[in-house]
Amino acid sequence: MAQSIIEGYILHILDRPHSIFHLPTLRTSIRAGTLPPALRYGARFHRDHKISCLAKRFLEEAKAQLQADLEHVSLENVQACILLASLSAASQQPSSESLYLGIAIHMAEVLQLGECQEKDPTQIRELKRRIWCSLYMADFWCSTGNGLNRKMASFGRLTDLPTDEAAFHGSTALGSGEDSASGPGLWAYMITLVEIFGEIQELSLRAAPSLPDNQSMHVDEQVGLLGQALTSWEANLPEHIRYSKANLLAFRAQGLGGPFVALHQGYYHYRMLLYYQYLDTKRATTEKTARFSKFCQYSALAHSDLLAFAREIGECDVLYAGVGHSTVISSSVLLHTAMFGESDEIIPAQKALQANFEVLQELSRYWPSLDLTIRRLSQFQLRCTEGDAIRAYDFDEWMVAFLLRYHLTLDEKRSRGVTKNDIALFPVC
Numbered sequence: 001m002a003q004s005i006i007e008g009y010i011l012h013i014l015d016r017p018h019s020i021f022h023l024p025t026l027r028t029s030i031r032a033g034t035l036p037p038a039l040r041y042g043a044r045f046h047r048d049h050k051i052s053c054l055a056k057r058f059l060e061e062a063k064a065q066l067q068a069d070l071e072h073v074s075l076e077n078v079q080a081c082i083l084l085a086s087l088s089a090a091s092q093q094p095s096s097e098s099l100y101l102g103i104a105i106h107m108a109e110v111l112q113l114g115e116c117q118e119k120d121p122t123q124i125r126e127l128k129r130r131i132w133c134s135l136y137m138a139d140f141w142c143s144t145g146n147g148l149n150r151k152m153a154s155f156g157r158l159t160d161l162p163t164d165e166a167a168f169h170g171s172t173a174l175g176s177g178e179d180s181a182s183g184p185g186l187w188a189y190m191i192t193l194v195e196i197f198g199e200i201q202e203l204s205l206r207a208a209p210s211l212p213d214n215q216s217m218h219v220d221e222q223v224g225l226l227g228q229a230l231t232s233w234e235a236n237l238p239e240h241i242r243y244s245k246a247n248l249l250a251f252r253a254q255g256l257g258g259p260f261v262a263l264h265q266g267y268y269h270y271r272m273l274l275y276y277q278y279l280d281t282k283r284a285t286t287e288k289t290a291r292f293s294k295f296c297q298y299s300a301l302a303h304s305d306l307l308a309f310a311r312e313i314g315e316c317d318v319l320y321a322g323v324g325h326s327t328v329i330s331s332s333v334l335l336h337t338a339m340f341g342e343s344d345e346i347i348p349a350q351k352a353l354q355a356n357f358e359v360l361q362e363l364s365r366y367w368p369s370l371d372l373t374i375r376r377l378s379q380f381q382l383r384c385t386e387g388d389a390i391r392a393y394d395f396d397e398w399m400v401a402f403l404l405r406y407h408l409t410l411d412e413k414r415s416r417g418v419t420k421n422d423i424a425l426f427p428v429c
Helices: 002-012 023-032 037-045 055-068 075-090 094-110 122-145 165-170 186-207 213-235 245-253 257-279 287-313 322-340 343-366 368-386 397-404
Strands: none
Touching: 002 023, 002 037, 037 055, 037 075, 055 075, 075 094, 075 122, 094 122, 122 165, 122 186, 186 213, 186 257, 186 397, 213 257, 213 287, 245 257, 245 287, 257 287, 257 322, 257 397, 287 322, 287 343, 322 343, 322 368, 343 368
């Protein structure tokens, strides 16, 4: 049973929201019975309901075992904390997510995971590098998602970024000798991309509520610069890492389709966040702002098409809970297009909305916390078709919280001065 549980983690999660294990070593641990208890959360992906329903119990047991060993500062406990932070987020336990992530970051600092240790074999250095980068990535999401300051802002990212995943996982053992050099991997590009995301977060927080025209023009300039940064990031990707269906199929053949999809769905998500404020009809419309609005709409459609194609071909799963949040953002943009877009944009937007709903349904099979997201998205769609749709896209403090602070509950939103019934119209994750 242990092997089938962990294979669920490998198939659906490994190298997507985090990259903290060396695959051959992980499989060796399964056979040796030395597996981190937190990894048993792969049970939720098991086809046998008798096993999948044990996931919650396994989570509580993993927490208890970690807490009993918390003063043992080790690589294994850093990995366990990352897993428990991820699970806590998906279980709507934001305080626990922040707690476990903070512990993992402090342990990683004590272990000097962010510093190259020449005495370590190549693959050990690579594993440490990946764990540090996973923490660096999670800090951008978790801190803003919970309305907290980033914990790793003063550290900066690593100079040496993760190498090619196929080469890393293809090595037989972590303690083996030097491996041949390989180029940057998917996770290297995830890290350079998330740094732009950090700037998008900061700009979005500054841009609401509605600004005077002179400040609004300054925001437009900043959005233009960050848009150029995203465009340059994509243009500078090696040809085989740029998104295309052919490239996705090639990564799928290597067993890396899921990480490839995770990279590009992140790119489209960040583009949506950057340009989302231009869906607000109260903004003065210029040629530039109209173009930015179209960029947002295109990114939402591209995000949906990517996930739909990945589901169609299979073996490219991105079933971590964060995808639910980005899919809800995509759906809200697509709904805007379906209501206010040009005639030739409406049917593609409607089809993409249906595809997104199927993604959310699939995610909710594994993450029950997403049920609320799906219900509220349905309410949002219904109200927008009945009447006051434009008001839903006011870019204010509430909308920024909807976009970035995905852990806040609806009852905490009061900045708009609207009623509780009005608030219930909006989907959150």
